[in-house]
Amino acid sequence: MEKRAAIYCRLSREDDNLACDEVSESIQNQQKLLCEYAKKNGFSVYCMYVDENYSGLDNTRPAFCRMIEDARCGRFDTILCKNQSRFTRDMETAQYYLNEVFPLWHVRLIGICDGVDTNDMKNLRLRQINGLINEWYSEDLSDNIRQILRDKMMxxxxxxxxxxxxxxxxxxxxxxxxxxxxxxxxxxxxxxxxxxxxxxxxxxxxxxxxxxxxxxxxxxxxxxxxxxxxxxxxxxxxxxxxxxxxxxxxxxxxxxxxxxxxxxxxxxxxxxxxxxxxxxxxxxxxxxxxxxxxxxxxxxxxxxxxxxxxxxxxxxxxxx
Incomplete structure (x- = not known):
């Protein structure tokens, strides 16, 4: 049976301050990495969904919403992301889709760099920890950006x-x-x-x-x-x-x-x-x-x- 995968890439302003060795977060590099993984693991790519300049806490991202709708309609059975934080940084959203909705839709999510795989029940705790860390990261980042902007205003x-x-x-x-x-x-x-x-x-x-x-x-x-x-x-x-x-x-x-x-x-x-x-x-x-x-x-x-x-x-x- 053919394995159809959606590739999801996201980049936001929160990634602007990445160190030089983290440039791999760029959209092009995410796409390349995920396409290579799909080919190596026998997935045919149904569609590539890209959200640029959108926060991982934003659940109204246009490409993200299209992908979720396509998943609901059964147009693919796997979502490939670089890691869970590319899919979402919101713990509630991660819990809702990864542990509740996707199993009902028979959709699998794989984070190829952080070991997330919703087909593997053993890494349920890993997904929960990732969700918590990703949300903390966004909150800390938001506080840091707010302070930087306040300093500029002062x-x-x-x-x-x-x-x-x-x-x-x-x-x-x-x-x-x-x-x-x-x-x-x-x-x-x-x-x-x-x-x-x-x-x-x-x-x-x-x-x-x-x-x-x-x-x-x-x-x-x-x-x-x-x-x-x-x-x-x-x-x-x-x-x-x-x-x-x-x-x-x-x-x-x-x-x-x-x-x-x-x-x-x-x-x-x-x-x-x-x-x-x-x-x-x-x-x-x-x-x-x-x-x-x-x-x-x-x-x-x-x-x-x-x-x-x-x-x-x-x-x-x-x-x-």
């Missing part, structure tokens, strides 16, 4: 994926922000217009009329895959050939962001746990605030003046 280094509108990352120092001249000019104009008496919606209409690209579209136009809460519901003008519109909320976001005074505010949220993707908002007393971290686009005085005007106009509108 030194005034920018750790975000994208610079906010008006700035760009300094090519020479990626943890520093420098003004992006075209967008910086728009930011200054927005502040001046508000001081001159323009409302948020009036400023948004004026910028749209001048065909100034809103922040999210501006970044996309410059080759950055970017999304903010304001870009989820894209506001377009059907009659004007779908020219992106500015919104009052986008204008308000710019007028209330201290980053334009040169101040970095980071560490405002944290992950619920190493396993969870959910983020919890922190109290403002826990934020990391670093003044003069980068060149200011507007002065502290102008920012305070605008903040005061925003409050006054909000109160006035409530009375009306």
């Amino acid at each position: 030194r005034g280094q920018f750790i975000g994926s994208f610079a906010c509108y008006g700035y760009t990352k300094d090519p020479a120092h990626l943890h520093s922000l420098i003004p992006d001249p075209p967008a910086a000019a728009v930011v200054r104009e927005i502040y001046q217009l508000y001081i001159d008496g323009f409302s948020l919606s009036k400023i948004a209409s004026l910028l749209t009329k001048k065909q100034v690209m809103p922040p999210c579209f501006y970044k996309i136009q410059h080759g950055i895959l970017f999304q903010t809460p304001f870009s989820k519901n894209k506001i377009t003008d059907e009659a004007d050939g779908k020219i992106p519109k500015w919104s009052a909320s986008s204008v308000r976001h710019i007028l209330t962001n201290p980053v334009y005074t040169g101040t970095l505010i980071q560490g405002t949220t944290k992950k619920e746990s190493a396993k969870s993707k959910k983020r919890i908002k922190l109290s403002s007393t826990e934020w990391i605030i670093y003044p003069n971290a980068h060149p200011a686009l507007i002065s502290e005085d102008i920012f305070c003046e605008v903040s005061s005007l925003l409050q006054k106009r909000r109160k006035k509108n409530k009375k009306v």
